[in-house]
Amino acid sequence: MMGSPIVLILLLLFFSVVLGIVASCYRYDTKDEILASLPRRTFTFAVVVAGFAAVAYFLSATVLMPTG
Amino acid sequence: MSTQALAPSESTRAQIASTVWFSVLIPGLGHLLLQQKGWALFWFVLCQVLLVSGFYLADYTQLDYGSPLGFGGNTIIYFLIPESGNFLSTQIFARMYDSIEAGGRYPTEIPWRNLGYILSAMSGFFGLFSAAHAAGIVSRRSAKSSSAHAMTNPGKAALLSFMFPGLGHWKTGRKFKGVLLGTSIMTLFVVGMMLGDWADFDRQRHSYYWVGQMCMGGTGWLTSLLSESAKFTSVLPYQDAGLLFTTAAGFFNIVASLDAFHRAEQDILSTETTDNI
Numbered sequence: 309m310m311g312s313p314i315v316l317i318l319l320l321l322f323f324s325v326v327l328g329i330v331a332s333c334y335r336y337d338t339k340d341e342i343l344a345s346l347p348r349r350t351f352t353f354a355v356v357v358a359g360f361a362a363v364a365y366f367l368s369a370t371v372l373m374p375t376g
Numbered sequence: 377m378s379t380q381a382l383a384p385s386e387s388t389r390a391q392i393a394s395t396v397w398f399s400v401l402i403p404g405l406g407h408l409l410l411q412q413k414g415w416a417l418f419w420f421v422l423c424q425v426l427l428v429s430g431f432y433l434a435d436y437t438q439l440d441y442g443s444p445l446g447f448g449g450n451t452i453i454y455f456l457i458p459e460s461g462n463f464l465s466t467q468i469f470a471r472m473y474d475s476i477e478a479g480g481r482y483p484t485e486i487p488w489r490n491l492g493y494i495l496s497a498m499s500g501f502f503g504l505f506s507a508a509h510a511a512g513i514v515s516r517r518s519a520k521s522s523s524a525h526a527m528t529n530p531g532k533a534a535l536l537s538f539m540f541p542g543l544g545h546w547k548t549g550r551k552f553k554g555v556l557l558g559t560s561i562m563t564l565f566v567v568g569m570m571l572g573d574w575a576d577f578d579r580q581r582h583s584y585y586w587v588g589q590m591c592m593g594g595t596g597w598l599t600s601l602l603s604e605s606a607k608f609t610s611v612l613p614y615q616d617a618g619l620l621f622t623t624a625a626g627f628f629n630i631v632a633s634l635d636a637f638h639r640a641e642q643d644i645l646s647t648e649t650t651d652n653i
Contacts, residue, residue: 311613319617322567323624329560330628334635339552 317358324354382645388518392511399507402464406510410517419506423462423499430459430496431469433488435476438496440483441583442470457587461500483580490604493579494597497590505535508637519644527644534637539594541629544636548643557632561625565592568621569599571614575606577622585619591626593633 328350332342384392399406404420407413431438442456454470476486483489509531516525528548537544542558545551569577577600579586589596612618 311617315614316617319614319621323564323621326560326564326628327624329556330631333553333557334631337550337553337639342553342556 320357321350321354324350324357327353382642384515384518384641384645388514391518392514395510395514396507399510400461400463400503403462403503403506406507407513410510410513412510412513415509415513419502419509423503423506424465426495426499426502427459427462427465427469430492430494430499431473432492433486433495434492435481435483435486435489436469436473437475437477437483437486437489438493439470439473439475440477441579444470458497458500458590462503466500490579490600493586494590494600497587498597501538501590501593505531505538507531508534512637512640515641515644519647521647523647527647528640530637530640530644533640534633537633537636538629541593541595541632544633545639548636548640550639561592561628561632562595564621564628565596565599565625568618568623568625569603571612571618571621573606573608573610573612573615574603575608576615576619577603582619585623588623588626591630592622593629596626596629 325346328346329342331349332345336342336345383389395406395410397406398409399419402420403423404416404418407416407419438456438459439454442454442459444451445453445455451471454467456466456470459466477483486492509529512529512531512533515530516527519525533544533548535544536547537557540558541561542554542556544554545557546554577586577589577596589600592599
């Protein structure tokens with residue numbers, strides 16, 4: 309069952325934030341450093357996963373579409 | 377402070393490595409070699425009692441999820457995750473007993489199966505953290521300054537973070553990190569469980585994801601017990617996302633636990649450096 313695209317994007321953003329927090333906390337130890345690096349890590353992960361999703365969707369709708 | 381920081385001396389690292397190997401082989405053995413008899417007895421009894429009771433309650437069906445590696449028809453090593461954290465005892469059990477499934481019984485007939493899985497898994501996890509605790513003893517013992525000896529054992533910090541995300545950071549004075557990690561990892565886990573209608577924490581359904589979920593430590597184990605009777609009542613649109621979230625939360629918890637160990641170890645090493653200036 310396919311979920312709503314909006315909900316899926318929100319779930320991706322939420323997951324990206326948590327991943328960004330864990331990665332930043334692993335890399336840095338102070339509050340300022342962690343908060344400063346958090347947006348970049350969150351954004352990078354979300355964009356990369358969304359990019360892969362877009363490619364997968366494009367391929368599924370074209371060359372990988374089952375025929376006949 | 378970034379992760380590019382101080383490192384223990386060569387001799388200390390060598391002692392840590394040997395202590396860790398012995399502790400994973402038999403929980404408590406590393407402590408015994410360090411002349412910590414009380415801790416050795418504690419870890420040994422804890423891990424073995426959990427493993428024996430876990431196998432007994434689940435009728436050894438844990439063995440159905442393992443992979444034997446053999447040579448010439450003989451099983452040499454039996455990988456069973458996460459129980460293999462208590463390595464030697466798991467190997468002995470794998471040779472002495474067979475799963476009840478071999479007798480044609482279905483695992484769902486066993487009433488305490490889930491509790492048994494949790495207990496035996498706890499044995500393996502605690503076996504690994506006994507190694508971290510022993511390594512922490514080596515780190516503190518190798519420090520020359522008395523203030524370093526008063527620092528939190530890195531293994532204890534790691535275990536606290538494992539049992540509840542962020543608790544080890546809180547214990548070592550990193551309250552912001554503790555709250556941030558604890559809140560975010562717990563929220564990810566709870567949202568994941570909600571997306572799976574609290575029914576997607578089952579070793580039989582997906583044993584490898586279950587290992588990741590069990591990495592949530594104390595909170596995960598409790599959730600598994602409380603949600604044991606939950607069943608799927610409908611097809612869920614975001615069940616896969618939920619499974620991903622809960623499993624990833626477990627792995628994030630391991631990362632947080634490793635970080636707690638590393639930071640506590642850095643505290644000891646930096647105190648040593650400061651005291652020598």
